Amino acid sequence: MIIHLSSMMLEDIEINLLLEGIYRYYGFDFRNYSRVSITRRIWHIAYIEGVKSISALQDKVLHDRECMKRFLLNVSVNVTSMFRDPSFYLALRSSVIPILRTYPFIRIWHAGCSSGEEVYSMAILLQEEGLYHRCRLYATDINERVLSQAKAGIFPLKFMQGYTQNYLQAGGKKSFSEYYLVADNYATFNTSLRENMIFSLHNLVSDNSFNEFNVIICRNVLIYFDKTLQTRVHKLFYESLTKFGILTLGKQESIGFSDYESKYKSLDKTEKIYRRID
Numbered sequence: 472m473i474i475h476l477s478s479m480m481l482e483d484i485e486i487n488l489l490l491e492g493i494y495r496y497y498g499f500d501f502r503n504y505s506r507v508s509i510t511r512r513i514w515h516i517a518y519i520e521g522v523k524s525i526s527a528l529q530d531k532v533l534h535d536r537e538c539m540k541r542f543l544l545n546v547s548v549n550v551t552s553m554f555r556d557p558s559f560y561l562a563l564r565s566s567v568i569p570i571l572r573t574y575p576f577i578r579i580w581h582a583g584c585s586s587g588e589e590v591y592s593m594a595i596l597l598q599e600e601g602l603y604h605r606c607r608l609y610a611t612d613i614n615e616r617v618l619s620q621a622k623a624g625i626f627p628l629k630f631m632q633g634y635t636q637n638y639l640q641a642g643g644k645k646s647f648s649e650y651y652l653v654a655d656n657y658a659t660f661n662t663s664l665r666e667n668m669i670f671s672l673h674n675l676v677s678d679n680s681f682n683e684f685n686v687i688i689c690r691n692v693l694i695y696f697d698k699t700l701q702t703r704v705h706k707l708f709y710e711s712l713t714k715f716g717i718l719t720l721g722k723q724e725s726i727g728f729s730d731y732e733s734k735y736k737s738l739d740k741t742e743k744i745y746r747r748i749d
């Protein structure tokens with residue numbers, strides 16, 4: 472007897488097989504990414520690859536390394552902007568900067584930095600607060616393409632108007648245009664901002680801690696992970712933070728209801744800024 476499953480159930484089976492195949496053959500583990508979001512990305516990749524089913528995509532990805540490379544570049548959502556959520560940067564200025572002023576040297580990890588807008592925003596804020604020379608900003612992501620954009624520090628000019636507004640709302644102290652030079656519809660950010668930045672590939676799913684940090688900034692990344700994976704990442708962050716280190720998450724993310732909740736106190740509930748206390 473042949474049992475007919477709904478097309479939704481078939482899609483679920485095909486996605487499981489695709490992600491299991493990628494994990495076993497290439498070692499990249501997307502099995503615990505949030506289902507809704509990864510399903511959308513997989514169909515987007517199937518469209519780019521010109522295949523009509525997820526099983527056809529599985530065949531292509533497993534037999535064609537170039538297709539796998541493209542899969543890696545397209546599977547993650549890389550949306551970002553400078554001074555994204557300006558109120559978060561205002562909160563950094565008021566509740567985190569005074570703490571950092573007491574440290575002789577400050578290591579900051581931007582986990583899931585995308586094309587770097589968040590890291591450059593942080594560098595600008597730290598320069599204005601007179602702390603940048605004491606800082607190292609480690610910026611990591613799984614996507615090589617966005618990392619190389621981040622290293623270049625060149626962003627489309629068309630975004631600068633919006634970024635200027637964000638910067639001013641974030642408590643910016645200068646004229647935003649002082650931070651970049653304009654050429655051919657692009658804004659090239661001052662090299663002085665890049666001096667203390669280190670960019671590197673790092674996978675939050677499978678890689679370990681690589682340093683001890685005073686601040687970890689991981690915004691708008693955990694929303695793409697399921698509970699199991701979020702717990703793994705919280706463990707990694709906890710182990711990577713110094714005692715009394717600061718953890719900041721995105722607006723829709725939280726340490727609440729995780730195994731690590733009791734190890735932090737909240738410095739700002741709305742802006743999701745936590746301090747390790749245990």
Ligand SMILES: C[S@@+](CC[C@H](N)C(=O)[O-])C[C@H]1O[C@@H](n2cnc3c(N)ncnc32)[C@H](O)[C@@H]1O
Pocket residue numbers: 547548549550551552555582583584585586589611612613614617673674675676689690691692695721
């Ligand atoms: C939506 S962007 C967030 C960028 C920035 N943090 C912000 O809030 O604007 C999410 C980033 O997380 C990265 N990412 C996804 N899975 C990851 C993983 N397993 N390890 C490291 N980075 C990952 C993606 O490549 C993407 O650049």
